[in-house]
Amino acid sequence: xxxxxxxxxxxxxxxxxxxxxxxxxxxxxxxxxxxxxxxxxxxxxxxxxxxxxxxxxxxxxxxxxxxxxxxxxxxxxxxxxxxxxxxxxxxxxxxxxxxxxxxxxxxxxxxxxxxxxxxxxxxxxxxxxxxxxxxxxxxxxxxxxxx
Amino acid sequence: xxxxxxxxxxxxxxxxxxxxxxxxxxxxxxxxxxxxxxxxxxxxxxxxxxxxxxxxxxxxxxxxxxxxxxxxxxxxxxxxxxxxxxxxxxxxxxxxxxxxxxxxxxxxxxxxx
Numbered sequence: 133x134x135x136x137x138x139x140x141x142x143x144x145x146x147x148x149x150x151x152x153x154x155x156x157x158x159x160x161x162x163x164x165x166x167x168x169x170x171x172x173x174x175x176x177x178x179x180x181x182x183x184x185x186x187x188x189x190x191x192x193x194x195x196x197x198x199x200x201x202x203x204x205x206x207x208x209x210x211x212x213x214x215x216x217x218x219x220x221x222x223x224x225x226x227x228x229x230x231x232x233x234x235x236x237x238x239x240x241x242x243x244x245x246x247x248x249x250x251x252x253x254x255x256x257x258x259x260x261x262x263x264x265x266x267x268x269x270x271x272x273x274x275x276x277x278x279x
Numbered sequence: 280x281x282x283x284x285x286x287x288x289x290x291x292x293x294x295x296x297x298x299x300x301x302x303x304x305x306x307x308x309x310x311x312x313x314x315x316x317x318x319x320x321x322x323x324x325x326x327x328x329x330x331x332x333x334x335x336x337x338x339x340x341x342x343x344x345x346x347x348x349x350x351x352x353x354x355x356x357x358x359x360x361x362x363x364x365x366x367x368x369x370x371x372x373x374x375x376x377x378x379x380x381x382x383x384x385x386x387x388x389x390x391x392x
Contacts (some may be wrong), residue, residue: 151300154332169363169366172363176334179300180335181379233379238304240339242338242371245370246367248369249370
């Protein structure tokens with residue numbers, strides 16, 4: 133597996149950047165000729181991860197969110213979303229479906245569950261007060277036609 | 280503005296547009312809840328025909344309105360769900376609530392706007 137293309141971006145944790153982030157990732161991934169369903173899956177997973185940074189990592193503050201996307205020779209998309217926010221005390225609990233620390237705000241508690249469902253592999257690394265890195269891997273069905 | 284609200288008898292229909300994410304769900308929620316509290320409709324229809332993308336914020340929006348309508352003794356219907364949104368709704372367990380109406384509903388006529 134080799135990386136055939138890569139892009140990185142950093143933006144502020146403003147909620148208006150949620151749509152920017154998923155659209156930018158989607159536009160970059162489009163060169164692998166994914167199906168509409170695959171692209172939609174990636175957009176949903178990225179939207180969940182970035183929203184977590186906005187709502188939880190930088191709660192009541194504005195910080196930087198970094199997104200790195202790698203496209204590999206075996207047709208995988210690897211998206212890494214990193215923040216330097218508050219971190220997650222208990223990752224296992226945070227990943228439980230319906231668990232949320234913000235129920236009053238209509239948060240469904242489904243962020244991690246959907247990231248898991250919409251990607252092939254999900255890894256979450258976090259250190260309290262240091263930040264969180266979420267890595268999503270999605271394997272696309274179609275072959276890369278033109279390196 | 281990404282909603283269009285219409286009334287027909289006791290039915291309040293909210294047509295949603297574009298992307299539903301954390302950023303714009305708040306505005307939709309505030310506008311919808313204000314009207315629910317004012318008009319106390321018997322039935323709330325959330326029309327997703329013009330929604331192009333939705334993440335779990337949309338699920339939160341649906342669940343919150345489901346609860347609010349229940350408080351007023353009314354009920355919620357989710358109508359005209361595009362194929363692209365079915366996956367997120369089904370994976371979130373909304374199917375079990377029996378609020379997603381499968382058959383296509385008529386679009387809102389001019390006279391009832």
